[in-house]
Amino acid sequence: MTITPARAAFEATVVRVAGGRPLSGRIPVQGSKNIALHLYAATLLADAPVVLAAAPDIIDTGVCAQILTYTGAHVAVDGGRFAVTPAAAPCPVIHPELGRRVRTTVVLAAAVLARTGQVTFPYPGGDAFCPRLIDRHLAAMQAAGAEVLADATTISARCGPHGVRAFTVDVDTPYGPSLGATVTAMLLAARAPGTSLITHPSIEPEVTETARFLTERGALIHFTGQGLHVSGSDWITGGDFTVAGDRIEAATMIMAAASTGGSIHLDGITASAFPNGLTEALSAAGISLTDDASGGVRAQLNGPLQAIDAATGPHPALPTDTAPQLAAMLTQAHGSSLITERVYPSRNTHIAGLRAFGADISSTGPVIGLRGPIRLRPATAAAEDIRAVTALLIAALAAEGTSTIRGVYHLRRGYGHLLANLAALGADITTTSEAS
Numbered sequence: 001m002t003i004t005p006a007r008a009a010f011e012a013t014v015v016r017v018a019g020g021r022p023l024s025g026r027i028p029v030q031g032s033k034n035i036a037l038h039l040y041a042a043t044l045l046a047d048a049p050v051v052l053a054a055a056p057d058i059i060d061t062g063v064c065a066q067i068l069t070y071t072g073a074h075v076a077v078d079g080g081r082f083a084v085t086p087a088a089a090p091c092p093v094i095h096p097e098l099g100r101r102v103r104t105t106v107v108l109a110a111a112v113l114a115r116t117g118q119v120t121f122p123y124p125g126g127d128a129f130c131p132r133l134i135d136r137h138l139a140a141m142q143a144a145g146a147e148v149l150a151d152a153t154t155i156s157a158r159c160g161p162h163g164v165r166a167f168t169v170d171v172d173t174p175y176g177p178s179l180g181a182t183v184t185a186m187l188l189a190a191r192a193p194g195t196s197l198i199t200h201p202s203i204e205p206e207v208t209e210t211a212r213f214l215t216e217r218g219a220l221i222h223f224t225g226q227g228l229h230v231s232g233s234d235w236i237t238g239g240d241f242t243v244a245g246d247r248i249e250a251a252t253m254i255m256a257a258a259s260t261g262g263s264i265h266l267d268g269i270t271a272s273a274f275p276n277g278l279t280e281a282l283s284a285a286g287i288s289l290t291d292d293a294s295g296g297v298r299a300q301l302n303g304p305l306q307a308i309d310a311a312t313g314p315h316p317a318l319p320t321d322t323a324p325q326l327a328a329m330l331t332q333a334h335g336s337s338l339i340t341e342r343v344y345p346s347r348n349t350h351i352a353g354l355r356a357f358g359a360d361i362s363s364t365g366p367v368i369g370l371r372g373p374i375r376l377r378p379a380t381a382a383a384e385d386i387r388a389v390t391a392l393l394i395a396a397l398a399a400e401g402t403s404t405i406r407g408v409y410h411l412r413r414g415y416g417h418l419l420a421n422l423a424a425l426g427a428d429i430t431t432t433s434e435a436s
Contacts, residue, residue, distance in 0.1 A: 307335030
């Protein structure tokens with residue numbers, strides 16, 4: 001098996017941005033990265049071929065395709081079409097190298113465990129902007145009847161001869177319901193005989209879309225005041241399913257345009273796809289979202305950007321994956337802004353980079369404070385996670401002069417055509433080799 005190039009292949013590539021140009025125009029929104037990654041795992045439960053439409057053209061899609069292939073599935077990815085024919089008897093191993101490249105490793109492992117009754121997998125990779133525990137995932141596996149053993153590099157889970165069983169598990173954390181653990185538990189329950197109960201479940205779109213996928217294929221899933229009830233099935237059908245538009249990419253594009261004084265039209269998403277916390281934050285900053293009669297949503301900047309006080313939180317609050325980009329945009333807002341992180345202990349890996357551009361930004365624990373508007377200066381900056389690199393890119397677009405951003409690997413993990421879309425909106429962006 002040929003393994004997708006590791007991040008080393010991207011290290012020599014940098015993005016050069018000649019900023020200070022207003023961004024305006026019309027662009028498409030990709031299928032949701034975060035939803036797609038969970039659906040890729042869910043396809044392993046099927047007993048017949050599955051085709052996902054609008055799969056995002058990102059590095060993580062390629063990595064997941066190879067992980068599924070390693071389990072014995074036949075996978076074809078072409079032009080946004082992610083076609084999977086799962087193996088009748090999957091290999092109960094998540095590839096030890098590939099599994100360390102994505103965040104949904106445990107979710108993929110849960111699907112294999114549900115099908116085979118055993119699985120061995122590495123600790124997950126993905127963005128490491130703070131400690132991200134997997135204890136709720138492992139608790140779900142144990143509740144489903146698996147014995148879970150772990151060493152420094154590998155985790156194994158093994159059920160008895162009858163495989164996974166119906167169970168009850170709580171996926172709550174000190175910072176709210178675990179999105180990933182909710183999906184892990186749901187995948188396990190979807191193949192377990194009887195009805196399982198997941199208490200304090202996440203209701204993020206990643207969860208509800210995976211639930212819709214499984215419901216359309218034979219599992220019985222519904223929410224009540226008690227939690228998420230899942231009645232499993234010994235046969236999960238195949239068929240077609242479309243990945244919803246990426247609300248995080250859409251928000252990123254809106255914030256990039258607003259940071260430069262521009263306005264944009266986004267195809268492939270509607271205003272209702274944006275959670276209330278996001279639309280409220282954008283509105284308070286002076287950005288309106290309206291559905292367009294021709295399709296898509298229009299984001300309009302209504303006068304100068306204004307400072308806001310916002311907090312991330314579980315759906316439908318402000319998504320944590322928009323907080324770094326929001327910080328970059330608010331460097332151009334009038335007044336003092338606060339962004340409080342309430343999903344993770346902290347999220348501040350973008351702060352040093354924004355300071356390199358001259359941003360007046362600081363953090364105390366989970367709270368980030370900004371003052372603006374600041375005339376950002378061009379800079380050379382880098383970050384080690386998807387949204388932090390994106391925040392630096394937004395700052396470069398707002399700064400007058402040419403900036404250099406490293407971290408193309410991370411951009412391509414989350415955004416299939418972000419740079420091309422920004423260029424279509426009028427950004428002066430080039431990619432080049434570090435040696436050029």
